Amino acid sequence: MKAFTCQKCGNRLYFENSACVSCGTRLAYSREEREIVPVSPEGSYVGSDGSVRWVCTNTLVTGCNWLARREGGVCFACELTGAHPDDTAPASVRQQYSYAEQAKRHLLVELDALGLVVRTKREDPAEGLIFDLLASDGIATTPDVVIGHNRGVITIDLAESDDAYREHVRATLAEPYRTMLGHFRHEVGHYFEWQLVRGSEVMERCTEVFGDESVPYEQALKRHYSEGPPKGWEHHYISTYATMHPFEDFAETWAHFLHIHDTLGSAASHGLAAPVPTDKAFSEVVTDVWVPLSAALNVINRSMGHDDLYPFVIPPAVLDKLDFVASLVQDSTTP
Numbered sequence: 001m002k003a004f005t006c007q008k009c010g011n012r013l014y015f016e017n018s019a020c021v022s023c024g025t026r027l028a029y030s031r032e033e034r035e036i037v038p039v040s041p042e043g044s045y046v047g048s049d050g051s052v053r054w055v056c057t058n059t060l061v062t063g064c065n066w067l068a069r070r071e072g073g074v075c076f077a078c079e080l081t082g083a084h085p086d087d088t089a090p091a092s093v094r095q096q097y098s099y100a101e102q103a104k105r106h107l108l109v110e111l112d113a114l115g116l117v118v119r120t121k122r123e124d125p126a127e128g129l130i131f132d133l134l135a136s137d138g139i140a141t142t143p144d145v146v147i148g149h150n151r152g153v154i155t156i157d158l159a160e161s162d163d164a165y166r167e168h169v170r171a172t173l174a175e176p177y178r179t180m181l182g183h184f185r186h187e188v189g190h191y192f193e194w195q196l197v198r199g200s201e202v203m204e205r206c207t208e209v210f211g212d213e214s215v216p217y218e219q220a221l222k223r224h225y226s227e228g229p230p231k232g233w234e235h236h237y238i239s240t241y242a243t244m245h246p247f248e249d250f251a252e253t254w255a256h257f258l259h260i261h262d263t264l265g266s267a268a269s270h271g272l273a274a275p276v277p278t279d280k281a282f283s284e285v286v287t288d289v290w291v292p293l294s295a296a297l298n299v300i301n302r303s304m305g306h307d308d309l310y311p312f313v314i315p316p317a318v319l320d321k322l323d324f325v326a327s328l329v330q331d332s333t334t335p
Contacts, residue, residue: 015105016102017065026039026041029105032047053067054071061098062097082121082153089135100180103183110261116329117332147160154187156187176239189250189252189258190250193251210324237252238312238314250325253324256312257326263293282323
């Protein structure tokens with residue numbers, strides 16, 4: 001995430017700010033300009049091209065601070081939301097909904113920064129993207145929510161926004177890391193595999209790197225939860241979940257590509273690291289820049305009594321997988 005400053009007074013801003021705590025200026029995020037911009041007290045903003053934008057109508061519903069194309073309308077990020085809790089949902093669910101929307105906005109900023117094309121289902125019913133944000137655990141109308149992706153429809157369990165619930169699941173599954181943003185990054189990995197791994201040459205290379213995707217998914221799922229990861233998995237995979245099926249290996253690798261890309265960009269924007277070199281393979285960036293930086297950040301986290309920021313070891317086989325994912329992104333954005 002880039003460093004933002006108030007265009008009125010120069011105060012440092014967070015991406016989630018809807019007002020400057022220094023000068024009180026009302027703020028909103030302009031996706032077209034990729035900046036946090038000052039808006040009028042009524043919530044309007046005149047862009048550099050002369051067009052007028054308005055603060056998203058969901059600002060009071062989810063805390064959205066993005067600009068919409070019309071007064072009383074929703075922004076692009078909110079257009080990507082399908083099913084979601086309504087005003088009759090318990091306050092706890094509505095709060096979880098707000099947290100999920102915040103994570104989704106963060107994801108979209110990174111996808112935009114990478115140059116990846118994101119289309120809504122309204123724009124492209126067949127291959128566009130939409131997020132169903134549903135609540136589970138008997139606290140809403142949907143008792144069982146399965147996080148997943150199916151042809152552009154990503155389902156997220158809002159219960160994962162609850163720290164206690166998420167930590168319980170993480171500990172139960174013996175996972176080193178589990179966050180709401182991580183779920184969004186993983187599931188959008190399934191979507192972009194569907195979008196970008198096309199054509200015989202790319203598909204053959206993907207199979208070579210991640211394995212045979214024709215293995216029945218349900219069969220792999222049952223094996224994973226009954227037998228666990230194979231012996232020596234840590235030499236070939238980024239996580240135990242990645243061992244379940246090539247689809248999951250790809251999505252886990254995609255998520256880590258986004259983890260690393262975004263954190264390195266944030267570190268550079270805030271003066272903690274040099275800008276990420278563009279003339280190196282992504283695997284080189286990981287070994288030369290990310291590994292030492294993440295090790296230092298792990299120590300800093302421990303100094304505050306927290307768990308490691310990045311509790312993963314990246315073996316050479318995963319470096320190859322990260323390079324493949326990076327090449328897909330590069331090829332999709334090259335004119």
